Amino acid sequence: MADRLVCTSSSLRALPAPDWGRGAIEPILPALLRGVIFISVLSAPFVAALLAG
Structure with missing residues (x-):
C-alpha cells in the first residue's frame, strides 16, 4: 500500500505545473x-438590524 502511495505522489510531479x-x-x-x-x-x-438595536 505504501508503494502505491509513493508511486501516485511521484506521478503527480510529471503533470505540467499550472x-x-x-x-x-x-x-x-x-x-x-x-x-x-x-x-x-x-x-x-x-448589519442594519444590529445598528438599529
Missing part, C-alpha cells in the same frame, strides 16, 4: 468581486 502568471489570476478577480458584493448585500439587513 501557469501562475498574471493571466491565470485575472479571471478570478471578477468572480471574487461578485462574491464580495453578494456577501455584502446578503449581510446588509443583519
